[in-house]
Amino acid sequence: MAELRRDPLGGRWVIVYTDQPTLPQDFEKESHVFKQMACPFCPGNESITPAEIEVIRAPGSKPNSPGWQVRVVQNKFPALQIEGDLDRRGIGIYDVSRGIGAHEVIIQSPDHKKEIADSSDEEVMNILSMYCRRSTDLANDKRFKYVLIFKNYGPSAGASLEHPHTQLIALPMIPKNVLEEIEGARDYFNYKDRCIFCDIVRQEIHEKERVIAENKYYLAICPYVSRFPFEVWIMPKKHNGYFCHISKEELPELAKILKEALQRLKVVLSDPAYNYIIHTSPVNTPEPEEGYHWHFEIMPKLTRVAGFEWGTGFYIVSTPPELAAKYLREAKI
Amino acid sequence: MAELRRDPLGGRWVIVYTDQPTLPQDFEKESHVFKQMACPFCPGNESITPAEIEVIRAPGSKPNSPGWQVRVVQNKFPALQIEGDLDRRGIGIYDVSRGIGAHEVIIQSPDHKKEIADSSDEEVMNILSMYCRRSTDLANDKRFKYVLIFKNYGPSAGASLEHPHTQLIALPMIPKNVLEEIEGARDYFNYKDRCIFCDIVRQEIHEKERVIAENKYYLAICPYVSRFPFEVWIMPKKHNGYFCHISKEELPELAKILKEALQRLKVVLSDPAYNYIIHTSPVNTPEPEEGYHWHFEIMPKLTRVAGFEWGTGFYIVSTPPELAAKYLREAKI
Numbered sequence: 001m002a003e004l005r006r007d008p009l010g011g012r013w014v015i016v017y018t019d020q021p022t023l024p025q026d027f028e029k030e031s032h033v034f035k036q037m038a039c040p041f042c043p044g045n046e047s048i049t050p051a052e053i054e055v056i057r058a059p060g061s062k063p064n065s066p067g068w069q070v071r072v073v074q075n076k077f078p079a080l081q082i083e084g085d086l087d088r089r090g091i092g093i094y095d096v097s098r099g100i101g102a103h104e105v106i107i108q109s110p111d112h113k114k115e116i117a118d119s120s121d122e123e124v125m126n127i128l129s130m131y132c133r134r135s136t137d138l139a140n141d142k143r144f145k146y147v148l149i150f151k152n153y154g155p156s157a158g159a160s161l162e163h164p165h166t167q168l169i170a171l172p173m174i175p176k177n178v179l180e181e182i183e184g185a186r187d188y189f190n191y192k193d194r195c196i197f198c199d200i201v202r203q204e205i206h207e208k209e210r211v212i213a214e215n216k217y218y219l220a221i222c223p224y225v226s227r228f229p230f231e232v233w234i235m236p237k238k239h240n241g242y243f244c245h246i247s248k249e250e251l252p253e254l255a256k257i258l259k260e261a262l263q264r265l266k267v268v269l270s271d272p273a274y275n276y277i278i279h280t281s282p283v284n285t286p287e288p289e290e291g292y293h294w295h296f297e298i299m300p301k302l303t304r305v306a307g308f309e310w311g312t313g314f315y316i317v318s319t320p321p322e323l324a325a326k327y328l329r330e331a332k333i
Numbered sequence: 334m335a336e337l338r339r340d341p342l343g344g345r346w347v348i349v350y351t352d353q354p355t356l357p358q359d360f361e362k363e364s365h366v367f368k369q370m371a372c373p374f375c376p377g378n379e380s381i382t383p384a385e386i387e388v389i390r391a392p393g394s395k396p397n398s399p400g401w402q403v404r405v406v407q408n409k410f411p412a413l414q415i416e417g418d419l420d421r422r423g424i425g426i427y428d429v430s431r432g433i434g435a436h437e438v439i440i441q442s443p444d445h446k447k448e449i450a451d452s453s454d455e456e457v458m459n460i461l462s463m464y465c466r467r468s469t470d471l472a473n474d475k476r477f478k479y480v481l482i483f484k485n486y487g488p489s490a491g492a493s494l495e496h497p498h499t500q501l502i503a504l505p506m507i508p509k510n511v512l513e514e515i516e517g518a519r520d521y522f523n524y525k526d527r528c529i530f531c532d533i534v535r536q537e538i539h540e541k542e543r544v545i546a547e548n549k550y551y552l553a554i555c556p557y558v559s560r561f562p563f564e565v566w567i568m569p570k571k572h573n574g575y576f577c578h579i580s581k582e583e584l585p586e587l588a589k590i591l592k593e594a595l596q597r598l599k600v601v602l603s604d605p606a607y608n609y610i611i612h613t614s615p616v617n618t619p620e621p622e623e624g625y626h627w628h629f630e631i632m633p634k635l636t637r638v639a640g641f642e643w644g645t646g647f648y649i650v651s652t653p654p655e656l657a658a659k660y661l662r663e664a665k666i
Binding site (some may be wrong): 012013018079093094136142176203229302316 | 350393481491502536605647651
């Protein structure tokens with residue numbers, strides 16, 4: 001069981017592995033290749049992973065055996081554990097609770113090499129609809145306040161396995177970065193009576209120079225205040241606070257624009273490592289936030305975060321988003 | 334000239350290189366060795382760097398020639414420029430200003446290989462007193478609100494040159510991460526009428542298990558809410574908001590404990606890459622913050638920050654600080 005500790009200064013929470021700590025000799029020198037081993041996510045190796053929680057599979061095929069398209073299992077080395085109570089308490093001036101939460105892996109494809117950029121629209125729809133199903137299911141657990149979907153692609157983006165997968169963590173508190181976005185959006189809403197994301201969508205469509213792709217329901221841009229070179233956000237054009245509220249009509253369009261954004265990044269940056277996350281509204285809150293709007297944040301890993309960024313929270317972006325958008329928009333895919 | 338852009342959501346500022354952008358082909362695949370080239374920081378190569386701003390050198394030796402111990406020059410590729418006005422303005426819903434600030438390099442030693450862990454106490458004192466002198470000098474420029482001293486050691490911590498050096502950036506606004514610490518400390522001070530850092534020092538000395546080193550004036554600990562495995566903070570035991578207010582009596586003790594902390598990290602983690610920063614009070618503010626307390630934050634680079642951390646602001650720390658402190662305390666140096 002891990003511990004959740006709260007920073008009394010900034011209110012940041014940290015997950016501390018108290019039971020199975022990493023020792024000094026366990027840290028590997030940074031490596032940029034994956035270890036050679038039997039892939040636990042490939043068809044035929046289902047018994048290596050925990051049992052499947054939810055799955056899209058061929059009619060007649062058996063659970064935890066081949067025949068699936070998208071498969072969800074508990075993370076074998078979960079950062080947080082599903083069973084138990086939070087037990088929040090103080091230790092002198094510090095705050096701590098037990099490490100309760102869910103940590104799942106969404107195996108995106110039976111194909112060891114087929115990432116989203118290489119998948120059919122229907123395959124991407126299956127992945128996204130599984131994101132929705134798991135988010136909805138975990139939101140039914142009243143202990144959870146937030147469900148984060150995130151993907152690490154490539155070793156330098158923190159991926160430890162090559163097989164295409166996404167992760168999901170359900171948390172018993174609203175994380176700091178989300179809270180900051182929500183509070184910023186709330187301040188704006190209180191002042192203007194409009195959603196700041198809706199205003200961003202409107203301004204970006206009008207100015208065009210940071211737009212990468214657009215369809216009936218979604219907009220992909222390099223945000224004006226990118227933190228990383230070639231950062232890409234995908235936002236619904238119509239106001240919607242919850243990722244898992246996307247409609248059947250919207251889903252194919254979302255699959256298309258996500259795939260297109262990742263294809264463009266792949267072409268322009270020679271298959272870069274990246275992280276993406278879905279920021280959506282917290283769950284199990286008394287009232288929904290009127291001024292918050294879900295979105296994808298895609299962050300290619302091209303530069304290193306160093307002392308200045310850690311010390312300030314400032315970021316140095318060496319490629320202006322207007323130029324990055326031009327490259328991405330004009331790439332041949 | 335770079336641009337400073339403000340995120341309308343979280344209030345984060347970003348420095349965007351609009352004039353000399355990095356193009357897609359310029360991003361190197363991550364490398365963990367330094368390029369082979371003539372070192373611009375070695376004695377004899379003074380003409381390759383901008384002229385020295387301040388220096389500790391042997392009596393009779395000439396400016397911008399060998400004979401120095403610590404040498405400060407403008408960064409040859411500054412993130413911010415010293416000349417001009419901020420010119421803050423809006424662009425639709427966004428905020429922007431010109432990229433005004435100072436960006437200096439403190440060359441720590443004439444010896445290409447002599448890092449702090451390998452230096453004499455007197456050499457470390459010279460480096461620290463130069464940090465103080467530059468901080469004090471830049472605080473005289475009323476346009477600046479914050480002076481950040483930071484060090485990147487090793488390529489995976491973002492260093493691009495091997496020769497021992499530290500950087501300094503003076504900023505026209507208080508950076509978000511500092512502001513969060515200040516606001517947290519202020520809330521605590523308003524509630525308790527005590528400095529939270531003084532309370533942390535008291536609790537850590539009492540509990541002992543996270544202490545690495547202690548002397549008359551300073552305490553080195555692995556903080557209870559470490560964000561990174563083997564993170565180390567050094568704090569003055571006596572309340573002091575400003576790093577550059579350290580006394581002549583305190584300076585040798587600070588040099589000793591900083592050197593010791595870095596030696597212990599070097600031994601336990603086999604010379605890891607690291608970043609350190611000095612968090613101190615903002616400058617040119619109407620009133621000093623009563624509840625803020627300067628400190629060093631040393632962050633070894635042992636793990637990768639990935640999607641979960643970017644999405645939440647949570648950190649996963651696989652080595653509990655109590656265990657890290659035990660290793661560091663017991664290391665033979």
